[in-house]
Amino acid sequence: MPPRTLCPVTSNGELVKLETVYRPLADSVRRLIDATIRTQVDAATLTAAKEKIDRATEKLSAELMPGSFGVRQTGDGQSMAWGNVVIGLRNPVAPPLAINHEANGLVWTEFTLGAAYEGPPGHVHGGVCAMVLDHVLGATAHKPGRPAVTGTLSVRYLRGTPLGPLRAEAHVERVEGVKTFASGHIADAQGITVRAEGVFLHPRES
Amino acid sequence: MPPRTLCPVTSNGELVKLETVYRPLADSVRRLIDATIRTQVDAATLTAAKEKIDRATEKLSAELMPGSFGVRQTGDGQSMAWGNVVIGLRNPVAPPLAINHEANGLVWTEFTLGAAYEGPPGHVHGGVCAMVLDHVLGATAHKPGRPAVTGTLSVRYLRGTPLGPLRAEAHVERVEGVKTFASGHIADAQGITVRAEGVFLHPRES
Numbered sequence: 093m094p095p096r097t098l099c100p101v102t103s104n105g106e107l108v109k110l111e112t113v114y115r116p117l118a119d120s121v122r123r124l125i126d127a128t129i130r131t132q133v134d135a136a137t138l139t140a141a142k143e144k145i146d147r148a149t150e151k152l153s154a155e156l157m158p159g160s161f162g163v164r165q166t167g168d169g170q171s172m173a174w175g176n177v178v179i180g181l182r183n184p185v186a187p188p189l190a191i192n193h194e195a196n197g198l199v200w201t202e203f204t205l206g207a208a209y210e211g212p213p214g215h216v217h218g219g220v221c222a223m224v225l226d227h228v229l230g231a232t233a234h235k236p237g238r239p240a241v242t243g244t245l246s247v248r249y250l251r252g253t254p255l256g257p258l259r260a261e262a263h264v265e266r267v268e269g270v271k272t273f274a275s276g277h278i279a280d281a282q283g284i285t286v287r288a289e290g291v292f293l294h295p296r297e298s
Numbered sequence: 299m300p301p302r303t304l305c306p307v308t309s310n311g312e313l314v315k316l317e318t319v320y321r322p323l324a325d326s327v328r329r330l331i332d333a334t335i336r337t338q339v340d341a342a343t344l345t346a347a348k349e350k351i352d353r354a355t356e357k358l359s360a361e362l363m364p365g366s367f368g369v370r371q372t373g374d375g376q377s378m379a380w381g382n383v384v385i386g387l388r389n390p391v392a393p394p395l396a397i398n399h400e401a402n403g404l405v406w407t408e409f410t411l412g413a414a415y416e417g418p419p420g421h422v423h424g425g426v427c428a429m430v431l432d433h434v435l436g437a438t439a440h441k442p443g444r445p446a447v448t449g450t451l452s453v454r455y456l457r458g459t460p461l462g463p464l465r466a467e468a469h470v471e472r473v474e475g476v477k478t479f480a481s482g483h484i485a486d487a488q489g490i491t492v493r494a495e496g497v498f499l500h501p502r503e504s
Contacts, residue, residue: 109344113344116348124327129388133357135318139319144351148350153333157336160419161336174335175413176417180416183335183413184330208390210383211382211384219384242455247428
């Protein structure tokens, strides 16, 4: 069980920066990741590109927060998981997923996974499917300011999930005390590729 | 089930490039990802860094392979999953994990996960734990040139996995025809944080 969430309040200045610079910066790094995997340029060009990247990193590193981003709160109490590996707008590893909550409890997201998420050739890594499903199923148990943590997750792979546009969805099967039982799947245009069931917990307030 | 692996043979020139430029390039992008998440520099510096990144991407994109990296073979038949999201040396999203196979069948890896893999504050995202375990358990069923794909994966979270140095290991419980039953875990210095069991399949040759 992780320790209680630390929630420093994020200033309006940071929120403005998110829209005007952090989000475009992370998107730029996402494009760079894709090009790094797929480039076929010669060694001299690779080295020249690396120098530019190192200079960018140097600029950004002039002032770094210690550790990791964590989860912060805006002035109006919304939690901002900008560093999250699945949904974090400032984390270039995150696709990032935009999670939608319907009034009936359905959680869904539509997203595209490219070369950076590959396992079997042309296909999403089975572990990435598990990661997406962990997050989407967990989101059914989400309460503002009190994210759920995973107790157990079971994933069943029906067929390979092709790289490209995908949809994941999940719903709550039942709630027992601090436990939320959820199920869901990932699908491509031809139908479901992976199913999952999970139990998610709200750490008791201490 | 994914289609049969396509294995274009990788030239010696590409292998030399891996060591001298691809690996250092991907490592540079990994440092950039971390700085992108943790930077606290002002908006003007962020914008200047983004310009450098975009120029690097432009250079690398002058010649891109279509689609994704896939899995290739070297002249001596070793498979090179350089684009793989977990172990790919050319994929900046991959930590990357270096997988060790012991003579007794044990598979293990030691690795460090930083800010880019965060879920709960200061902790590895549960989905990343599932991703790592999917790969490490699957590696117990690996045969040269015939990677296994996941049939089912069940993950049980004992406590939060802190960001930092970690170890994952797995072993085969039993083999039944094309199915390999494996189990394993992730541990930090204080012990096991997550356990997993999985069934992995070797697609039949068609």
